[in-house]
Amino acid sequence: MQRRKFIELGSLGFMAFSFSSFQKKTTAIQPIVLSTWDAGINANKAAWEVLRNGGKSIDAVEKGVMVTELERNCCVGLSAYPDRDGFVTLDASIMDENFNCGAVACLQRIKHPISVARRVMEKTPHVLLVGEGAQQFALSEGFALEEPILSDDATKAYKNWLKKSEYKPIINIEHNQSTILPPQKLENNQWNHDTIGMIALDSHGNLSGSCTTSGMAFKMHGRVGDSPIIGAGLFVDNEVGAATSTGQGEDIIRIAGSHTVVEFMRHGIHPQLACKKVVERAVKAKGIEKAKEIQIGFIAINKKGEYGGYALQKGFNYAVCTADNFNKLINSKYVL
Ligand code: SD4
Secondary structure, three states: OHHHHHHHHHHHHHHHHHHHHHHHHHOOOOOEEEEEOOOHHHHHHHHHHHHHOOOOHHHHHHHHHHHHHHOOOOOOOOOOOOOOOOOOOEEEEEEOOOOOEEEEEEEOOOOOHHHHHHHHHHHOOOOEEEHHHHHHHHHHOOOOOOOOOOOHHHHHHHHHHHHHOOOOOOOOOOOOHHHOOOOOEOOOOOEOOOEEEEEEEOOOOOEEEEEEEOOOOOOOOOOOOOOOOEOOOEEEEOOOEEEEEEEOHHHHHOOOHHHHHHHHHHOOOOHHHHHHHHHHHHHHHHOHHHHOOOOEEEEEEEOOOOEEEEEOOOOOEEEEEEOOOOOEEEEOEEOO
């Protein structure tokens, strides 16, 4: 009797084991990476290399935006548009699945601000280092001091701007080209931008995000936008989802934009609707007339790998990369 019971229990246990391993197989997590604007296509490719090999999302989001930081004809990284005093000052942030985060702001002459942000996260007890202190830290970590390498476009646009030196920082709004600052087209005729935000879910089910920017062209020296501010330009809660933003940083900071997107997702709201609700909140905070003069965009993923984006105005797009749908550019829906 005893022996029979043992065998029965044993086979039940085996069935239970094989069912759970079957379940694991069928519910394998599909990695996904999303990033803002058309420069996200190239960035996603690098991130995807990490994700498709079972790598971690935190490595993917760093490697991904590093590509954009080096692109010569892109307004992210050292060849970006300078501030009104002629300095290229860079902001970046990164966040992993354990609420670890790091950021730098107003960093000069360093090629990869995102990697410095990651070192802040991993090697210091702090979250944000700025200006000279951020640069000193980068040098102590072995980063090289680079000469500024303003692209020809950036130099031309800056010289043009200097003629009037009108202090009116306007963020790119594509459907009204007279307000685009600065107007720059890529060879493939797509508009280019001064920020990339990237969020990813890896095959282990972990979320991470990164954001890197030169901020607004011809900004006041020392001005910092949303991108290096955790909760504004980037937020990740591994139980819920991840979000990042682009556009007029001040209006994103005011409503703690990316954190708010994640909070909406926490209540079961789909990522796209969560982004829309936060854009609407920004409009309410600013007033509709003033909101017409700016652009804001959010992208988000939840824990299930559902994703979406939403903007204030027409013209925002984002790149999405999954195994089934390799790197497509999606034109975002918009509120106005
Ligand atoms: C900033 N959010 O510094 C950035 C700028 C940006 O597309 O996203 N531009 O305010």
